[in-house]
Amino acid sequence: MKVAVYYGKDDIRIEERERPTARGGEIVVRMLASGICGTDIMHWYRKRKAPYVPGHEMAGEVVEIGPDVKCLKVGDRVFVSHHVPCYSCHFCKAGKYTACETLHKGNYWPGGFSEYILVPAENVRYGTIVLDDTVSLEEAVMIEPFACVLEAYKRVEPQSQRNVFIIGSGVSGILHILYLKHHGARVAALDISKERLDYAKRAGADRVFSTDEFSQEALKDVFDGRFPDTVVVCAGAIGAIKTAMETVERRGTVLMFAVSKEDIPIPSVHFWRNEISILFSYGASPQALNEAYELIKSKKVDLGWMVTDSFPLSEIAEAFKTASLGGRHLKVICRS
Known part of the structure; x- marks a missing residue:
């Protein structure tokens, strides 16, 4: 089978690997669509794992099931989560699933950018969703990134989700806007790109700012003369983080949804005197994945339009270059 192997920046190669076989509670899935995540093109973050097969936003068709699998059948269209918790550790028992060591270490093999993927029994049990016929592949690849957004807001107090400022209007920023507007929040968005701000408007942002006019x-005019209760950082630039820390209301929250290569300086005295919280969010629990899927399936939130570019797996190098361009290129996916 063909797989895409990441060796470094601008170096992704199509190679041949032996197709896996399902045993026990495992399944084999033929990849139909796999999304490029923003972290996939953070080369400073990914190079430590090279060479490896990236991809963790995958939807496909079940082509083989192990003898112990009873919940799925060959031919099912599925979304498969790459990370699942163990449900038995200290963190899982406390409901803190994204802190589970199993969730952080687990994955399907060899990765989402592969013609065929072997799904471990744990991922079959806790991380596989059979897709309704009404759910498109474009929507299916958005389940995982949207679930990460839902997971983040489980940590933000509900009263702090009413007035929100989104810094960075790429895929993550747009998903935050869509989620918040679904819940009736007032939202402002900031980005350097006009095309990205147009996407923010389409997602429902009440006001958008270019960096030049901000x-x-x-x-404050957007939020009745006050700063927003929550500022969400969806861009890894230090300047974006600095802006977030300067524009959050007293007793507000800075939600770090993106990370920078460098450690961030925190104005501790200002945060202390104004009781400002800073939160980081990583990954998604199975509960958030199911919630995201239900919102997508019910068409309460429309995400399919976010996929702007689609490439065959054989052209994954070009797909990664396109995703790195930003601008009008929002969500880029590969198909088998």
């Missing part, structure tokens, strides 16, 4: 006073 000011703190203009932001």
Whole structure:
């Protein structure tokens, strides 16, 4: 079978590997669509794992099941989560599933950018969703990134989700806007790209700012003369993080949904005197994945339009270059 192997920046190669076989509670899935995540093109973050097969936003068709699998059949279209918790450790028992060591270490093999994927029994049991016929492949690849957004808001107090400022209007930023507007929040968005701001408007943002026109006073005008209760960082630039820390209301929250290569300086005295919280969010629990799927299936949230570019697996190098361009290229996916 063909797989895409990441060796480094601008170095992704199509190679041949032996197709896996399902045993026990495992399944083999033929990849139909796999999304490029923003972290896939964070080369400083990914190079430590090279060479490896990336891809963790995968939907496909079950082509083989192990003898112990009773919940699925050959031909099912499925979404498969790459990370699942163990449900038995200290963190899982406390409901803190994204802190589970099993969740952090587990994965399907060899990765989402492969013609065929071997799904471990744990991922079959806890991380596989049979897709309704009404759910498109474009929507299916958005389940995991959207679930990460839902997971993040489980950590933000509900009263702090009413007035929100999104810094960075790429895929993550747009997903935050869509989620927040679904719940009736007032949302402002900031980005350097006009095309990305157009996407933010389409997602329902009440006000968008380019970096050239942005000011703190203009932001306050959106929220009745006050700063937003929550500022979400969806861009890894230090400048974006600095802006977030300067524009959050007293007793507000800075939600770090993106990370920078460098450690971030925190104005501790300012945060202390104004009781500002800073939160980080990683990954998604099975519960958030199911919630995301139900919102997508019910068409309460429309995500399919976010897929702007589609490439065959054989052209994955070009797909990664396109995803790195930003601008009008929002969500880029590969198909088998």
